[in-house]
Amino acid sequence: MEDIAQIKKCLAGQKDAFELLVTKYKNLVYSIALNSLTNKNDAADVTQDVFLKAWANLSRYNPEFSFKTWIARITVNHCINLNHKSRRITAWNDEEIEKITTDRDDPEDAALKSERRDDIRNAINSLPEKYKIVIQLYHQQSLSYEEICNITGYPMSIVKNRLYRARKMLAEKLTTYSQEVSKKGEEAWIAEKPGI
16 A cells, blocks of 8 residues: 555656655565676666666556566566577576575585585576576565466466476476586596596
């Protein structure tokens, strides 16, 4: 309700009211943009572009949906358009990867954890964009299925299916990476033991 009140003020000509919406949602927009693009400067530019688009199209906002969902949808669409134009690779930062990996204590486990983060990042980046976006919205932004449907415009069955398939593809890719690492480690161990 608070957002709708601010939007009504904006539509009535109070431009300052939009600043409150920008302050409230800039981190969400920036986070989506950063994980869809390759660097922080691009994400900052997209954040600015998204709020300019939102301002220009505020009269089209449908209060049936939350402003959060609406602004996220504008962000996702803008990033998809940019990615199609430049075929960028999704940039997942270590903090986001941490959400997927498990906690470990000792230095050896920390090194393995770092390698695992790289494997996860590579696996996510290799997914087709339609799967990357649902993984990002669900796991990184912690959005519900319904919110993802509203953002992407896909029906619930498609969102659930793409999330399922994305997880399955990630599991297969990560299994392959693990097998490759094990094989390399085994070969290195054998090379160190010439009598074997």
